[in-house]
Amino acid sequence: MKPSRLEQLSDGIFAIVMTILVFEIKLPDMAPHVNNLELWQGVKQILPSIFSYILSFSMLFTYWRAHHFFVSVYAKNIDVRLTNINAIFFLLVGLTPFSTSILGKHSENGLAIVIFGINTILIGLCLRWMRNYVFKSKTIKNLEITQKEINHGTIRTLIPVYSALLAIILSLISTKISLALFTFAVLFNFSQTSTTIFHKIIKTCNNILYGKNGKHLYNYD
Numbered sequence: 736m737k738p739s740r741l742e743q744l745s746d747g748i749f750a751i752v753m754t755i756l757v758f759e760i761k762l763p764d765m766a767p768h769v770n771n772l773e774l775w776q777g778v779k780q781i782l783p784s785i786f787s788y789i790l791s792f793s794m795l796f797t798y799w800r801a802h803h804f805f806v807s808v809y810a811k812n813i814d815v816r817l818t819n820i821n822a823i824f825f826l827l828v829g830l831t832p833f834s835t836s837i838l839g840k841h842s843e844n845g846l847a848i849v850i851f852g853i854n855t856i857l858i859g860l861c862l863r864w865m866r867n868y869v870f871k872s873k874t875i876k877n878l879e880i881t882q883k884e885i886n887h888g889t890i891r892t893l894i895p896v897y898s899a900l901l902a903i904i905l906s907l908i909s910t911k912i913s914l915a916l917f918t919f920a921v922l923f924n925f926s927q928t929s930t931t932i933f934h935k936i937i938k939t940c941n942n943i944l945y946g947k948n949g950k951h952l953y954n955y956d
Contacts, residue, residue, distance in 0.1 A: 784839035848906035859896035895920040
């Protein structure tokens with residue numbers, strides 16, 4: 736199978752899922768004729784749904800972009816196992832409107848954070864599985880990239896996973912902190928310099944604790 740076939744399927748699934756997200760944003764039942772204040776009160780009720788839509792749409796965009804690089808840029812051919820990994824990946828992506836709907840309607844509920852967080856973690860881990868297979872499989876021909884690019888890709892793949900895991904744990908304390916962590920993960924992957932800054936922080940911590948020639952705190956592989 737050519738990578739272009741899988742890319743076309745990916746584009747279609749992401750387009751449908753990202754469109755479905757907006758269907759959950761609905762104004763509450765209101766009288767036919769309302770004044771500005773009443774309309775604003777109705778809009779305020781759906782602000783959590785609007786936020787969850789923006790959050791999930793942005794998250795899915797970063798996943799689509801990462802998937803494009805792993806399957807369409809780095810991989811030069813597709814085998815059965817890679818298509819199977821993609822099937823699981825698309826399955827998890829397809830669940831995003833469900834977890835987003837729960838988060839939007841019950842953003843102050845810890846279980847809503849857990850459901851959305853688990854969905855995010857599973858997608859991220861599946862994306863990392865796909866990435867590792869593309870780079871390490873003996874049957875997949877891939878584009879040669881530098882270790883620096885590999886390191887940055889690893890960071891961008893794992894930051895949403897770790898942020899979601901931490902968000903689930905902290906949901907017992909504050910759901911607002913959890914939502915902030917989800918937002919941080921999205922903003923991190925949108926920033927062009929975030930991975931460079933992250934790498935410098937890790938390197939600095941490593942030098943402080945172990946010296947310049949010491950072992951690394953973070954394993955990128």
